[in-house]
Amino acid sequence: MTVSDVVVVGAGFAGLSAAHALVGAGLRTIVLEARDRVGGRVLTRVLPDGTQLDLGGQWVGPTQRHMQRLIAEYGLETYPTPEYGRPILDYGGTRPDRRPDEIVALLDRLDDLSRQIFPERPWDHPRAQEWDTLTLAAWLSTQNAPDTAVRYVGRVIAGGLLSCDAGEVSLLDTLFYVTSGGGTTALLDTVGGAQAYRVGSGAQRLAERLAADLPEGTIRLEEPVRRIVHSPTGAHVETDHGVHPARHVIVAIPPSLAGRIDYSPSLPAQRDALTQRMPAGYALKVHAIYAAPFWRDRGLSGLSTSDSGILTETVDNTPPGSPRAVLTAFAYGIDAHALRRHDPAQRRHLVLDRLAELFGEDARAPEDFIEFDWCDEPWTRGCFSAHPTLGTWTAYGPALRPPIGALHWAGTETASTWNGYFDGAVESGLRAAAEIAPDHRH
Ligand SMILES: Cc1cc2nc3c(=O)[nH]c(=O)nc-3n(C[C@H](O)[C@H](O)[C@H](O)COP(=O)(O)OP(=O)(O)OC[C@H]3O[C@@H](n4cnc5c(N)ncnc54)[C@H](O)[C@@H]3O)c2cc1C
Known part of the structure; x- marks a missing residue:
């Protein structure tokens, strides 16, 4: 049986980036991926008429240096998020044309x-x-800000x-996430932002x-990793189809899924506890597809943010030259779970009702309505990314990245820059690869 230098678990951006760096360093590397495709939390679907949708992650920003490099290296084209009119800020029943000062003050704090x-x-x-x-939520409520601002910023x-929801994340995790992405402007903005x-x-x-750039045979699809028998000098990685011996393993999957792998011997208590306390968030991203971008005729950009209602955000997601127009809507946390409990017809009705309130009656009659629930995906189980529950950063955070013998940890949730984003995934893969091949840092 061939012993790999490194087995990478997961072919998302983290695992693929790690594999690239390791292969570049001359190490025998294989990537075991549970799904029948690479990419993990990215999934592009092209409808029969050519309308293109990103059902998972989609945006990149100018300060995301790893993604910038990859896009340039592969000569891929990019296009800006369309903004042909004014955004809607639905705020306490009013529509101010700029962010009220109380919101700006909270974001500044x-x-x-x-x-x-x-x-x-x-x-x-x-x-x-x-x-x-x-x-x-508790911190926001002590900031002497109007309830509407507290609600809006929380959402x-x-x-x-x-x-x-603002009631389930800690202030510490929020501050970590904000600094990891370079501040609220970089995180929230379209132009110049994420x-x-x-x-x-x-x-x-x-x-x-x-994936195509890796040597043939590197990526093994439909190989879910179930068990890892490990020691300080190596490991045996067990999938549904076989056992893969290796000197090192990089586990490049979301933390709660990493916690579902059976490790022998068991992981140290702090690391095990961490994976039990980093659940995936929950967002619902739905696409309403229209013959034309009717909102632009009304001077609206399609961008909206709301302090109430089931949809927190919407965006004009129409690619240039697309045969049809796409309005994409996002619901988060409790709102997303509430929507999920409805049957598809009711959910569609509720979403379109809200889009009609925001953009007018034309929104009620899309030609297509496409949703994709990442909670139903056994190899993801929620999105966009995972977050430590209250008290977890301080009690278990130090176990996030340090290797345990032959085991190394990657995935966007382990990144310190652009955590939760593609860019963080790439950073994490390169960092884990550098732990094994330190002289080949990108
Ligand atoms: C709806 C949505 C919208 C988003 N929007 C954006 C955005 O606009 N911009 C942005 O930067 N980010 C966005 N994100 C987040 C971004 O997609 C992720 O941060 C990034 O793709 C994570 O990459 P990863 O490699 O860390 O993990 P993943 O992409 O989750 O990759 C992990 C891989 O491991 C596989 N796997 C899991 N368990 C096992 C196992 N036991 N054995 C073998 N394989 C396994 C999975 O199938 C998967 O392929 C979004 C995500 C979603 C879902």
Whole structure:
């Protein structure tokens, strides 16, 4: 039986990036992927008429340097998020034409505090314990801001960024996430921010290009890893189809899924406890497809953010030259779970009702309505990414990255920069590869 230098578990951006670096360093590497495709949380679907949808992750931003490099390396085209009119800010029943000062003040305060956090070690801050057991909602409620501002900021930060509710994420995790992405402006904005542009052919194409660039036979699809028998000098990785011996293993999957693998011997208690306390967030991303972008005729950009209603955000997601127009809507946390409990027809009705309130009656009659629930995906189980529950950063955070003998940890949830994003996934894969082949850092 051939012994690999490294077995990588998972062919998302983290695993693929790790494999690239390792192969580049001359190490015998294989990637075991549970699904019948690469890319993980990216999934591009092209409808019969050519309308293209990214059902998973889609945007990249100008400060995401790993993604910039990959897009340039593979010569992929990008296009900016369309903004042909005004965005809607649905705020306490009004539609102000700019962010009210009370929202700006709350975001500024979050930015100020976040700059005090080292993203590599959020647990080291002098007030880490206090902030780790305080929810974002509780902190917002002490900021002498109007209820509407508290609700709005809670929804766009906890929902739009962390795909949770403000009542379930800690202030410490929020501050970590904000600093990891370079501040609320970089995280929330379209122009110049994390939602600046999309990959022309769809985000999944980039993952496919990365995979195609690896030596033949490196990627083994439909090989879910069930068990890892490990020692300080190597491991045997067991899938449904066989056993793969290796000197090192990089586990490049979301933490809760990493916790479902059976390790022998068991992992140290701190690492095991961490994976039990990092559940995936929950966002529902749905696409309403229309013959034409009717909202643009009304001077609207299709972008909206709301302090109430089941949809927190919408965006004009129409690719240039697309045969039809796409309005994409997002629900987060409790709203997303509430929608999920309805049957598809009711869910469609509720979403279109809300789109009609925002953009007018034309929104009620899309030609297509496409949804994809990442909670139903056994190899993802939620999205956009996972977050430590209250108290977890300070009690178990230090176990996030350190290798355990032959085992190394990657995946966007282990990144210190752009955690939760593609870019963080790539960073994590390169970091884990560098732990094994330190002289071949990208
Ligand atoms: C709806 C949605 C919208 C998003 N929007 C954006 C966005 O606009 N921009 C952005 O930057 N990010 C976005 N994200 C987040 C982004 O997609 C992720 O951060 C990134 O893709 C994670 O990459 P990863 O390699 O860490 O993990 P994953 O992509 O989850 O890859 C893990 C891989 O491991 C496989 N796997 C799991 N368990 C096993 C096992 N036991 N054995 C073998 N294989 C296994 C999985 O099948 C998967 O292929 C979004 C995500 C979603 C779902």
